[in-house]
Amino acid sequence: MASPTEFLGPILELMTWVGVVPGVPLLIIGWIIRKRRCNWSTTDGEVFTAGRYRGLQWTDNTSTSRRGLLEPDQAPELQAGHVAVLHYDICHPARWRLEPPRHDNTATVLGLVLTGVGIASAIAGFVLMML
Known part of the structure; x- marks a missing residue:
């Protein structure tokens, strides 16, 4: 009969590789995505009407006047001038x-989970070796 040490050792080693190998590249990809993402700004927009449609007019951070149409179900409570x-x-x-x-x-989330599982499995494997 095999002892638990002989049974758990290969499983922990496999979980270490399954966690760390894809987890670290996913963390790097998540970091690159976060660095390349642009910030969002908040501003006030005035509601206008264009025939049957309603839209918003606002000024962006470069002082350019912008307009965008609202979907009919997007904000039914908004009226022109609000x-x-x-x-x-x-x-x-x-x-x-x-x-x-x-x-x-x-x-990033998936990379953190996989890397965490891999590191925890590696630590458990070292603890198991010491027993």
Whole structure:
């Protein structure tokens, strides 16, 4: 009969490789994505009407006047002349939204989980060797 040490050793070594090898590159990719991402700015936009459509007009960080049409279901409570808070991408001002943007980075999260599992498995493997 095999002892638990003989059984757990190969499993922990495999989990170390499965965690660290893809985890570290994912952390690097997530870091690159975070560095290349542009910041979003918040400003006030005035609601205007264009026929049956409504839109927002605002001035971006370069003092350029911008306009964007609202989807019909996006903000039914906004009427012409009202002021709404909008968020826009500084590098690409045509990308805007009424709700604050989420800066999710799946590569970083997955890299942290895999690297953490790999490091924990490596530590457990060293502890197992010492027993």
